[in-house]
């Protein structure tokens with residue numbers, strides 16, 4: 001694959017302020033806290049991490065469904081974060097989103113035909129006469145019969161609704177799709193149908209996916225590269241195969257080890273993490289993972305680790321590697337930012 | 338088998354909604370042996386939760402009815418027990434962890450108040466003794482600063498901690514049987530790993546039997562001794578855990594195992610079972626799985642298969658038709 005950057009996210013931050021009433025200071029939730037990564041054209045790039053670590057916020061901020069607090073989102077050479085409303089709107093044709101909840105994300109008052117015609121109309125795509133034709137073709141591609149055109153979302157199963165959600169995103173022929181937990185709400189057998197559909201569409205239309213999920217076995221199966229998030233930060237990025245074979249960050253190691261076995265005879269070495277994920281409104285000092293890390297050292301409580309490059313674009317942000325070669329583990333470098 | 342603590346025989350449950358009657362549980366049979374962990378797997382709507390509510394005597398009284406069959410617990414038929422008698426069993430000899438941790442803890446009572454309730458009801462203990470027992474059980478499930486947590490409310494706890502509280506609630510009266518309905522589905526993987534580990538330990542220490550309901554075959558592989566596979570309100574296969582994964586007999590079970598991403602080559606299309614689970618009102622004659630089954634032949638669309646047995650391995654599929662193995 002020629003590695004052409006389709007999307008570059010640079011030092012992106014998204015903070016939410018939660019009001020505590022008139023006389024108290026707002027609580028600041030650092031949902032996304034200074035993350036950077038690049039997505040190449042044609043690849044599937046995964047964001048993985050536990051609930052609340054900022055995956056959805058990252059996806060929404062990239063599409064500017066919510067405004068970034070700071071940072072750049074460069075899509076095809078344009079900084080999305082600074083675009084005016086109208087320019088952003090036309091750019092949305094190329095950047096679409098598939099949502100986690102197939103029940104909540106489709107307007108219940110609209111028929112399937114209306115739901116699929118709408119984006120074409122809004123973006124003035126195709127001639128009016130051709131639109132219905134395109135809609136039927138799209139339905140066929142996602143495996144739904146055109147007899148469904150006049151039905152309403154509630155008449156469909158979760159898997160069928162997710163297909164409609166995908167059809168709605170793909171019908172504008174975008175370059176890039178943010179898929180936020182597209183299969184999490186689905187049953188095992190339906191989940192594999194939807195994953196296959198996404199793989200097929202990617203081949204057919206050369207789509208680039210940002211694939212958000214907390215299911216590591218799905219990520220291992222269908223993505224090319226992975227970024228692991230913890231409390232609003234990216235702690236590791238690697239090729240999918242490398243990540244599963246040679247995870248560097250202790251959090252990644254724990255995450256992979258926590259995946260249930262796939263056969264009863266399998267014997268798995270487990271790293272059981274203590275405690276829960278801390279709140280992003282009050283993240284721990286130093287490395288945010290130190291409260292649960294089995295290898296935490298003094299420096300981890302005091303200083304935020306830097307990101308280190310291993311081979312082939314494999315990066316990890318952890319003091320184990322910044323201090324390893326040094327004689328004293330407690331040695332604190334002076335180049336902290 | 339005499340060492341069964343729970344026996345479900347030919348259970349059929351109907352629901353009335355408006356004028357319509359549906360029967361989402363259409364002949365469920367299985368046994369849970371003393372001390373074992375039995376998994377119940379099946380997709381959404383297959384009837385896992387309804388079956389477990391029936392065991393707990395918690396089916397909605399006005400809209401549902403057990404129309405046939407028997408639930409036998411420790412040798413006693415508890416199918417038609419009066420509510421008053423059920424209360425002596427529920428939370429005491431049988432306890433349950435519900436699918437939704439948030440909805441099953443009451444937001445207006447402290448953790449301590451909620452955990453005291455079953456002990457007040459079932460045990461003759463002083464206030465002091467109760468508090469000690471509650472703190473003890475919270476420690477057992479790995480809740481830090483239990484002495485403080487008993488004065489806190491559910492919303493002050495994280496999802497993982499709430500689930501621990503639910504488990505401790507189910508453990509309080511040292512039940513013989515614990516039913517856990519998707520106990521980790523709402524949790525993150527690292528927390529799921531903690532809770533599963535915890536449940537394994539507790540089961541061992543307390544000499545308890547566990548009925549573990551889940552749709553996740555990985556969790557089943559991790560936890561269970563035997564597995565019951567449910568599909569559209571029926572049991573389609575029962576097998577020992579290794580046998581289930583090594584030699585699934587029912588095409589539905591085989592399909593489920595084959596669609597696990599780990600069973601497929603990376604980046605290639607996954608094996609998938611075509612179509613979807615029929616709703617209760619869509620079920621017609623023949624085998625319930627026939628319309629999705631890659632191996633179905635004409636008989637499958639005509640006649641409902643009986644349960645065929647190969648030693649302890651049961652499956653409800655015409656492919657197993659060798660006269661002598663027939664159970665029903």
Ligand SMILES: Nc1ncnc2c1ncn2[C@@H]1O[C@H](COP(=O)(O)OP(=O)(O)OP(=O)(O)O)[C@@H](O)[C@H]1O
Pocket residue numbers: 016017018029030031049050051052053054055056057058214280
């Ligand atoms: N609109 C909002 N206002 C305030 N806080 C928010 C808002 N949206 C998200 N958050 C907070 O930001 C953090 C990140 O949330 P986000 O939804 O991005 O997580 P996630 O990784 O997608 O989690 P999940 O796996 O549960 O979907 C959480 O702590 C969340 O509570």
Ligand SMILES: Nc1ncnc2c1ncn2[C@@H]1O[C@H](COP(=O)(O)OP(=O)(O)OP(=O)(O)O)[C@@H](O)[C@H]1O
Pocket residue numbers: 352353354361379380381382383384385386387388397400436552616617
């Ligand atoms: N109170 C009720 N009234 C009418 N129908 C019901 C009721 N409760 C459950 N059902 C139906 O019974 C069937 C089985 O439901 P059940 O909740 O047992 O499924 P499940 O296997 O637990 O699914 P899930 O994996 O989604 O929890 C479904 O078709 C459901 O719609």
Ligand SMILES: [Mg+2]
Pocket residue numbers: 055056057180
């Ligand atoms: Mg999310």
Ligand SMILES: [Mg+2]
Pocket residue numbers: 385386387436518
């Ligand atoms: Mg259920």
